[in-house]
Amino acid sequence: MKKAIVFTFCIFSAFIMNAQSLYGRVSAENSECDNRYVYCFSRKDSVYIEKDKTEGKECLKIGQWKYCASNIDESLSHELYFNAKDKKKILLVNKREEVSLGVDVFIMDNGKINFLGSMPIAAYTKENGERMDYNSILPYVSIVNISNRLVFSFETPLVVLYPLGELEEIIDGRNVFYTYSDGVMELNKN
Numbered sequence: 001m002k003k004a005i006v007f008t009f010c011i012f013s014a015f016i017m018n019a020q021s022l023y024g025r026v027s028a029e030n031s032e033c034d035n036r037y038v039y040c041f042s043r044k045d046s047v048y049i050e051k052d053k054t055e056g057k058e059c060l061k062i063g064q065w066k067y068c069a070s071n072i073d074e075s076l077s078h079e080l081y082f083n084a085k086d087k088k089k090i091l092l093v094n095k096r097e098e099v100s101l102g103v104d105v106f107i108m109d110n111g112k113i114n115f116l117g118s119m120p121i122a123a124y125t126k127e128n129g130e131r132m133d134y135n136s137i138l139p140y141v142s143i144v145n146i147s148n149r150l151v152f153s154f155e156t157p158l159v160v161l162y163p164l165g166e167l168e169e170i171i172d173g174r175n176v177f178y179t180y181s182d183g184v185m186e187l188n189k190n
Helices: 002-019
Strands: 020-026 036-042 045-054 057-062 065-068 075-083 088-096 100-109 112-119 121-125 133-135 141-146 149-154 158-161 169-172 176-181 184-189
Touching (some): 036 075, 057 075, 112 184
Antiparallel strands (some): 020 141, 057 065, 121 158, 158 169, 176 184
16 A cells, blocks of 8 residues: 555656746846847857847847837846756846836747737836836746646736736736736736
């Protein structure tokens, strides 16, 4: 009986380990002041992200791929996440005008960059001792792959859904997450 319990536990543990994996935030290996970010994953795998302007709009460029702000007042910031298990990278691009407007999500796999969807969410936090405002959610994002479904959760007490939009709502950050599966980015609230 003990062998059966141990065997069942081992199988269950192996299933859980294979069914879920965490994406870790990757730090650039250079300073931001030269507008070129270098991310190294191994000796043969690295990503270069350049920040420049096109027609007065801020842009991020990876090889031939380019992502530009919607207008000249919008600024962009980004974070890169990596999952060593499946070798995929996730790029989150935060858009900000007067306040943070949310994040566009891209997946980088085998040299291709694909848009997964938008997450219209901001962190409702203080920056530099200022008053509460709609700030970038990027420092608070966690990404987990659970059974071929990406789960984006937020480690901040308060978030703003749909900033400056008709459906704007400030709620507890623990009660909201986004999922991506089967080509759909979906908001989930507890």
